[in-house]
Amino acid sequence: MLFEIDTRSPVPIYNQIAACVRRAIVAGTIQPGAKLPPSRDLARELDVNMHTVQRAYGQLRDEGLLELRQGRGAIVVPGDVVPSARLNGLVRDLLAEAAEQGITTGELTKLMESMR
Amino acid sequence: MNTALSVHRVRTVNWPLIGFVAAHLAVILPAVLLIPIFATRLPPNTGNLEGYAIGSDIVFVGFFLLRIALRSDDRAGYALETALPLTLGYAGTVFFVIAGTVLVNLDARTFQMVFEVPAGIAFTVFGLFLSFGIGRYLGSAASIRRLRREAASSQRIAWLTDVNADRSWRLVFGTLVGIPYAILIVLFVVLPPGFPAPAALLAATWAALVVAGQRASVFITDAGIRVSGRLLLGAPSWSLALAQVASAQAITAGPRTMLLSRNPGLCILRSGPALEVTSTTGRSYVVSLPEAQEAVSILNRLMEHRDRGEVAPGVGTD
Numbered sequence: 001m002l003f004e005i006d007t008r009s010p011v012p013i014y015n016q017i018a019a020c021v022r023r024a025i026v027a028g029t030i031q032p033g034a035k036l037p038p039s040r041d042l043a044r045e046l047d048v049n050m051h052t053v054q055r056a057y058g059q060l061r062d063e064g065l066l067e068l069r070q071g072r073g074a075i076v077v078p079g080d081v082v083p084s085a086r087l088n089g090l091v092r093d094l095l096a097e098a099a100e101q102g103i104t105t106g107e108l109t110k111l112m113e114s115m116r
Numbered sequence: 117m118n119t120a121l122s123v124h125r126v127r128t129v130n131w132p133l134i135g136f137v138a139a140h141l142a143v144i145l146p147a148v149l150l151i152p153i154f155a156t157r158l159p160p161n162t163g164n165l166e167g168y169a170i171g172s173d174i175v176f177v178g179f180f181l182l183r184i185a186l187r188s189d190d191r192a193g194y195a196l197e198t199a200l201p202l203t204l205g206y207a208g209t210v211f212f213v214i215a216g217t218v219l220v221n222l223d224a225r226t227f228q229m230v231f232e233v234p235a236g237i238a239f240t241v242f243g244l245f246l247s248f249g250i251g252r253y254l255g256s257a258a259s260i261r262r263l264r265r266e267a268a269s270s271q272r273i274a275w276l277t278d279v280n281a282d283r284s285w286r287l288v289f290g291t292l293v294g295i296p297y298a299i300l301i302v303l304f305v306v307l308p309p310g311f312p313a314p315a316a317l318l319a320a321t322w323a324a325l326v327v328a329g330q331r332a333s334v335f336i337t338d339a340g341i342r343v344s345g346r347l348l349l350g351a352p353s354w355s356l357a358l359a360q361v362a363s364a365q366a367i368t369a370g371p372r373t374m375l376l377s378r379n380p381g382l383c384i385l386r387s388g389p390a391l392e393v394t395s396t397t398g399r400s401y402v403v404s405l406p407e408a409q410e411a412v413s414i415l416n417r418l419m420e421h422r423d424r425g426e427v428a429p430g431v432g433t434d
Contacts, residue, residue, distance in 0.1 A: 001275065001277070002274075002275045003273065003276075041333065042276060044260055045260070045337050046274050046337075047260075
């Protein structure tokens with residue numbers, strides 16, 4: 001699985017990592033039941049703190065996308081992704097992208113309303 | 117010796133060699149020193165334990181120096197991350213064998229090899245795993261630091277996957293390791309006075325290695341590609357900085373390829389798709405990889421950005 005982060009981005013790194021996983025799940029490039037890389041390995045390769053990766057995985061667990069099992073690592077929730085969790089993920093990605101471009105939540109809301 | 121080669125060698129600080137010598141001496145010497153320190157408490161028929169220790173060391177150092185003499189321009193083929201696991205793994209094991217032999221013979225009437233006593237066997241096996249574990253951890257850390265240093269960028273990309281051994285690997289590996297193991301086992305059993313415990317230990321180790329199988333992790337990042345074997349023996353680990361990658365392609369390979377190959381960069385655990393990376397010096401590195409096409413795609417895009425001089429590549433797998 002591919003992870004991309006930018007350390008100069010205003011978006012926190014754990015959000016960027018979570019966004020990578022979310023995108024992969026939504027796009028179907030990572031299948032339900034698949035195991036994600038151990039947080040230690042991923043942190044080492046991305047040269048970030050292991051707790052940053054664990055925080056990202058924790059966030060995805062709270063969204064219902066991952067299962068974190070002691071000794072077995074992070075596993076994508078088997079079965080179809082819960083619609084609300086999927087929408088939740090997409091919105092988070094949108095907010096992260098907007099923040100990266102300097103667009104406030106208010107401006108984003110107006111933009112969305114103008115598209116309805 | 118006024119050749120370009122000798123001038124180059126004089127000007128180059130050989131960190132792997134310095135690291136090897138320093139680590140080796142630091143680990144081996146304390147164990148060798150235990151022998152004269154406890155000489156009065158050891159049985160009179162201890163034999164030439166120092167001689168065995170120093171003799172095996174000379175063989176290993178000679179092997180390592182030969183490796184240096186045959187070094188190529190590929191830093192992955194000969195680098196600190198290669199030297200550290202080898203050095204600490206081997207030297208650490210020797211340390212525990214010598215120290216264990218001294219410990220089991222303290223105040224004993226007759227001399228016993230460390231492998232003849234269950235506690236000695238446990239001590240040595242513990243030492244083997246500890247030494248190789250520390251060596252591999254430090255080696256891996258050194259490898260990552262080197263690759264990261266070469267790719268100073270705010271944008272970081274990592275593609276990670278694991279690959280497990282299949283039946284074809286077990287067959288080849290079991291045979292390759294089984295033959296020398298079988299010879300050793302026969303020697304242990306036949307030679308007087310007979311060493312049944314070491315023979316049983318070897319047989320159990322062989323079976324455990326084959327059953328457990330090798331596992332390798334493949335890491336492709338904006339800094340380079342790294343293949344890390346997860347078993348102590350079996351398949352080599354290798355790494356290549358992105359700057360050293362000339363091309364990447366998906367091929368089909370099987371463990372039998374390893375049988376007669378002298379290429380140290382073959383990590384073939386399955387019969388089927390594999391990723392072949394060719395370095396700028398023409399050396400080939402291979403790793404079994406079911407997702408070889410995806411890996412090639414990522415490497416090609418990373419290389420495109422590298423060649424354009426961009427330090428922040430945007431990579432996708434589409």
